[in-house]
Amino acid sequence: MADFFNTYGFLIVSMLLGAVLGLSLYLPLMAGQLSLASPGFYALGGYIAAILSTQVFKVPEGSLFPIPLVLLEMLISGVVAGLLGIAVGIPALRLRGIYLAIATIAFVEILRILALNLDITGGAVGIFGVPQPFQTAIEYLWIALPLLLLSTIFVYRLENIRVGRAFIAIREDELAADAMGINPTYFKVLAFTLGAILAGLVGAVSAHFLNTWNARQGTFDASIIYLTFVLIGGSRVYLGPVLGGMVFTALPEVLRAIADIPGLPLWLSQFLRDGRLIIFGFFIVVGSIFFPQGLVTPDLLKGWRKGWRRRGEEGKR
Template sequence: MTDFFSTYGALIVMMVQAGLLGLSLYFPLQAGQLSLATPGFYALGGYVAAILLTNPAFAGLRDTLGNGMFPLTWLAAALLCGVLGLILGIPALRLRGIYLALATIAFVQIMQILALNLSITGGAIGIFAIPQAFGFDQPLQYLWLFGPLLLLTLLFARQLSRSRVGRAFHAIREDELAADAMGINPTHYKVLAFVIGAVLAGLVGALSAPFLNTWNAKQGTFDASIAVLAFVLIGGSRNMWGPVVGGALLTAVPEVLRFLADWRLVINGLVLVVASLYLPQGIVGALERWRRPAPPRRPADLPPVTEVRP
């Protein structure tokens, strides 16, 4: 068992990390918004943590706070991503469908170009030698950080779905014009969902920078946007467990099948194709449908009653 966790400890943490990134896209989708901005906020949160933990300008603060510097990076990343999400969301979320997707992809591309050209981000090389959080020396120890964040996020998503805000998200997703006619402000709730997703992505980035020990512009790319979208689509976008299942599965399959060399990527692609064709509601959606009892038969469907004569 020790050998198993030593070998796959990093993979287990990456599976939880992928689930969290999927959930950051799940919240805007609950309000009917296809946002692909998650990798941009994820990269920004990671850069905030990497800069605060390595830049000489913050050496005095690091010496004063010690391990308290790590929670500070989480708070700073969450606040910055939340503010930027608000600034970006107000104009962008007036768009719909593919136009919103294109606008958020443009945001990811802009963030990547800035990361490649700013000196504070290390340019194309990036930032190296990021200190390990709380002196962790094993990848699996990061489960103590990612695990509680995942549980808290799921609890938050569950309570949100039962609240007035969650019902407003659902109404906007189903029919925005009808929701507006009922007195729900679509822009307000769509921006709120976008900011929630941005804050979560930034937090995951701030946790991931020490875990990966390095951070560069490759962390926030268009390819990453498509990967996060796949987490949600394969797992299911109508249930909070969908992004978690999809993220864990699509992260684990290529690694577990690494012994197959390049064929593992082919198998990963087949998983995507098969799931898209035969599980349109995602894995979790399909499981819910199979578990749901069959509806009662209508009277018209019942066989005719044969009259029995004495």
């Protein structure tokens, strides 16, 4: 078991962080907003943590970085990402559909260009040697697992209170929601901001987890990957992005394992290694046609709940 965790610890933690990133994109979608800004807030959170840990909260070389400071960095990253989310969301969320997607992609590119040209971010090289709070990758479960559980519970509860119902009403029919007294602008900005906060928190953890941070963390490619998490996992229920984030974070490693199979044609092996975005794009196209609501749908979730209730009733008998 120890060998298993040593071998796959990095992948396991990456899957959990990917699931939280999926939820960060799902929150704006709850209010009907196709936002691709999560990579920008993710990169921002990572830069804040990397700068604070290497230039402000310095620790002696060779010693572990204090976990309370990691939590403080997460708090600061979440607050800054949330404030920026409000500043960006108020003007951007006047747009809808593909126009909003383009605007948020532009926001991600603006942050990336800034990161490439600022000295504090390390330019194109980035920030190296981000201190580690743990000795092994698998120990990051102490942060990643609670973060995923709390995020999932938060989104689940959000769907079942007034705010979440307002999000869903706006998604289904914004004009009807407005006629019922729901303020679309307020709730769309709120959903966008919550997603930004969640992405910033994950970025702060990821900076330490990856030990380095640069502008490649927040790109258009990342936007497509995170969109795949939600569209294929499920865009109508909170478990969809969680499943999608885990599966599609692990997919590149699965493709690499298949590419290493002896006897595989060289062109196919090379495609499996380097054609990740093509494969992700294929999944988006196929999923949008055959699974418009994703693999995990509200009806499927209701079916699971009914099955669990029946088993519980049979067990009592």
